[in-house]
Amino acid sequence: MAAIEPMVDVGMWVMNSKLMDMAVLREIILGTIKHTFYEHFVAGKDLPEVGQTIVKLREAGLRGILNYGLEHAGDNQSCDQNMEEIIQTVESTKSLPPSSVSFVVVKITAICPPRLLKRVSDQLRWEYRDHSYNLPWKLNTLPIFSDSSPFYHTLSKPDPLTPQEELNLQLAHQRLVKISQKCVEHNVPLLIDAEDTSIQPAIDYFTYSAAILFNKDDNPIIFGTIQAYLKDAKERLFQAEKAAEKMGVPMGFKLVRGAYMSSERQLASALGVESPVHNSIQQTHACYNDCASIMLEKVANGSGALVLATHNVESGKLAAAKARDLGMGKNYQKLQFAQLYGMADTLSFGLVNAGFQVSKYLPFGPVEQIIPYLLRRAEENRGVLSTSTLDRQLMRKELLRRFKATIR
Structure with a gap:
């Protein structure tokens, strides 16, 4: 059902409609979602459930x-609350089996308001175009x-950050530092x-400034994300990697391939711009595979670490073959493959059986909180589920096998 795009449209309409204001209908809708889509794509409502x-x-490896x-x-205030929730998530890993958690995720929009990230991104863009433009608040970062x-x-030239905006930016940076210290x-x-x-320039700014502080001794604690569907992805990735290597x-x-294609276009x-x-999609595949190949070579030579998040079987095969050739x-702890929970299990288990480290991306949270989040993800990832044909073919085959076994 989730692979049928109109389902996303219906879900978005229902969740944003006045139906959700009616207590009885709201309970029915959330109950239906909880026992279907939620249980398939969400790892649990809280830390004890996600631990299970x-x-x-x-x-399963x-x-x-x-x-x-x-x-x-x-x-x-909400940024501080979110920071505490993320810190609790990091702390929860000590009660889980060793090495069972490969990463904790943070979205910078959870600890810094998006409107401030937009302002910071404007400042950074203008500084790149006009090197005389001064950013007194700017920390050491990568390209x-x-x-x-x-x-x-x-x-047009943006107004400088106000004193209050600079203070809020400093507070956001302190939140990321606290989370990183806990990690x-x-x-x-x-x-x-x-x-x-x-807002991605500001997110990269946060990421790289934190990496310079906390990534030490060939042990990356801070990982940034590159979206290969962007035309500048390869150049930005290699520039940042080269600068990081030069700085030690x-x-x-x-x-990843990317999740905001519709809104960006x-x-x-x-x-009226390009x-x-x-x-x-062929250009995106080529960009992803090129970036993966070159980064695999760099990681194999001891430079940093890499997470290849993909649902594309061909990309997985190419990267796995390259990784094996490189030993x-x-x-091998500096290379991880990753797929979303509830998706691309065929690829996940294939890579595990081939001897690679594989992780599943586990969103979790209360139904009321996580459903709008998942709907936004579904909206941004239109077409991802509809292209997961191999998984659905194998599911149908297995269902048919079980049905035949039952009636014999």
């Missing part, structure tokens, strides 16, 4: 990436842009997710 899921995954569904905070990066979000304490890497290009900072990267079209997204086989 992780134990089951570990028995998989690890877990913990993602408490927090994002889009509106003020400092964020390439010449091919999209700059149409900032068409160092518990030896759990922190995976910082990517978002849309209007072991950088961790997660490589719509905005670019509305402004889309930042590759013009075809990055069983128990």
Whole structure:
């Protein structure tokens, strides 16, 4: 059902409609979702439940990436609350089986309001275009842009950050530092997710400044995310990696295809500018595979660490073959493959059986909180489920086998 795109449209309409204001209907809707989509794609409502899921995954040879569904905070108070929830998630890993959790996830929008991230991104874009533009608050970081990066979000010189905005930026940075310190304490890497290009420069700024502080001794604690469907992805990735290597900072990267294709193209079209997204899926595949191949070589030579997050079987096969050729086989800790919980299990178990470290991305949280989050993810990932044909073919085959076994 989730592979049928109109289901996403219906779900979005229902969750945003006045039906949710009616107590009885709300309970019926949430109850239906909880026992169907929620239980398939969500690892649990709280840390004890997600812990049970992780134990089951570990028995199957998989690890877990913990993602408490927090994002889009509106003020400092909600940012502080989100920080505490993320810290509790990190602390919970000490009660789980050793090495069963590969990462804890943070979305910077959970600890810094998106409107401030947009302002910071505008400042960073303008500084790249005008080197005389001074940013007194800027910390040491890695390259964020390439010449091919999209700059149409900032068409005119932005006003400098106000004293209050600078204070809020400092507070957000302190939140990330506290979370990172807790990750160092518990030896759990922190995976910082990517978002849309209007705020991604600020997210990269947070990521790289934290990596410079905490990634030491060839042990990346902070991992950034590169979205390969963006035309500037390869250049930005290699520039950041090269700068990190020069500084002696072991950088961790997660490589994904991307999740904001529709909104990115719509905005670019509305402004009459070229889309930042590759013009075809074949170009995105090529970019992903090229980035993966080159980064595998760098990691094999001792430079940083890599997470290859993909549901694409061909990309998985290519990367696995390359990794084996480079001697990055069983128990090689600096390479991880990853897929979403409830999706691409065929690829996950295939990679595990081939001797690689594989993790499942585990969103968790109360139904009321996580459902809107999942609907946004479904909206952003349109087409991902509909292309997971291999999994669905194998499910149908197994269902048919069980049915025949039952009636014999």
